[in-house]
Amino acid sequence: MRIDLHTHSSVSDGTESVSELLATARDAGLDVVGLTDHDTTGGWPAVEVRRPVGLTVVPGMEMSCRWFPDDQPPISVHLLAYLFDPLHPAFAAERARLRDERLERGERIVAALAADGYPVRWDDIVERSEGGVVGRPHIARALVAAGVVDSVDHAFATLLSHRSPYYAAKSDTDVREGIALVRAAGGVPVFAHGLATKRGRVVGDAAIHAMVDAGLLGLEVDHPDHSADERAHLRGLAAELGLIATGSSDYHGTNKTTPIGACTTEPEQYEALLAAGTGSTPFRD
Ligand code: AMP
Ligand code: ZN
Ligand code: FE
Ligand code: FE
Numbered sequence: 668m669r670i671d672l673h674t675h676s677s678v679s680d681g682t683e684s685v686s687e688l689l690a691t692a693r694d695a696g697l698d699v700v701g702l703t704d705h706d707t708t709g710g711w712p713a714v715e716v717r718r719p720v721g722l723t724v725v726p727g728m729e730m731s732c733r734w735f736p737d738d739q740p741p742i743s744v745h746l747l748a749y750l751f752d753p754l755h756p757a758f759a760a761e762r763a764r765l766r767d768e769r770l771e772r773g774e775r776i777v778a779a780l781a782a783d784g785y786p787v788r789w790d791d792i793v794e795r796s797e798g799g800v801v802g803r804p805h806i807a808r809a810l811v812a813a814g815v816v817d818s819v820d821h822a823f824a825t826l827l828s829h830r831s832p833y834y835a836a837k838s839d840t841d842v843r844e845g846i847a848l849v850r851a852a853g854g855v856p857v858f859a860h861g862l863a864t865k866r867g868r869v870v871g872d873a874a875i876h877a878m879v880d881a882g883l884l885g886l887e888v889d890h891p892d893h894s895a896d897e898r899a900h901l902r903g904l905a906a907e908l909g910l911i912a913t914g915s916s917d918y919h920g921t922n923k924t925t926p927i928g929a930c931t932t933e934p935e936q937y938e939a940l941l942a943a944g945t946g947s948t949p950f951r952d
Pocket of ligand 3: 745860
């Protein structure tokens with residue numbers, strides 16, 4: 668069984684529609700794929716209609732959160748959520764708030780770039796997001812299309828980096844609150860790419876322990892942005908704390924160079940995830 672539990676469609680900031688993404692997953696020989704668009708379940712209904720025969724799809728989401736250290740500014744953390752009830756009112760309301768934050772923050776980044784003469788327009792970014800959830804990759808593609816940078820990667824390394832003067836933060840959910848919401852909705856919260864130092868500042872073990880106390884059930888261990896040492900450390904923590912250990916590609920279509928299935932989850936870990944999720948069920952034959 669080949670299982671990839673973290674992918675993005677064009678409902679958020681991937682480049683393939685749900686239908687195309689599922690076909691890509693099947694063509695890559697995956698048996699199970701998790702659909703985890705940022706802050707939305709908007710892609711779930713299309714899975715029902717578009718799922719290729721033989722492919723199991725785990726409904727999920729990647730929630731934008733923050734950890735608040737005592738002595739430093741907040742650290743951005745991502746929480747994968749699986750098999751939750753999409754209609755749970757408090758969780759649905761928080762997702763809506765996060766999407767609004769993304770719009771407001773995207774508009775601020777674009778306004779700052781435009782004020783300095785970069786040829787980007789907010790209405791173009793909104794159009795690129797096709798009614799879905801806006802993210803920096805949409806702005807990156809607009810910068811590539813305008814010839815300002817030569818790739819999405821280049822945009823992230825320069826104008827859209829969190830160190831750039833054009834960067835604007837979002838007011839993301841306190842991760843302990845996020846974990847509680849996912850659990851309240853019957854879902855399985857898994858800490859996404861938790862030690863990926865190449866993405867920026869990361870939390871320490873004390874924060875991970877606090878997240879477990881709040882109800883965290885899993886750690887994403889194998890992720891393209893994790894070094895071998897980072898994976899080993901997370902694998903050790905998962906064993907020590909009795910957590911589910913997942914592996915996944917974080918596929919974004921052509922917005923990233925990583926192929927689908929680049930990292931995968933062991934079947935026993937997937938079974939543990941299925942057993943823990945009570946808010947919704949996988950789409951399967
Ligand atoms: P945002 O959620 O708007 O802050 O944008 C971050 C998103 O961009 C995350 O989904 C990342 O996976 C993605 N991302 C980060 N770095 C890159 C990169 N170099 N190229 C493409 N996408 C990236
Ligand atoms: Zn993304
Ligand atoms: Fe992420
Ligand atoms: Fe992701």
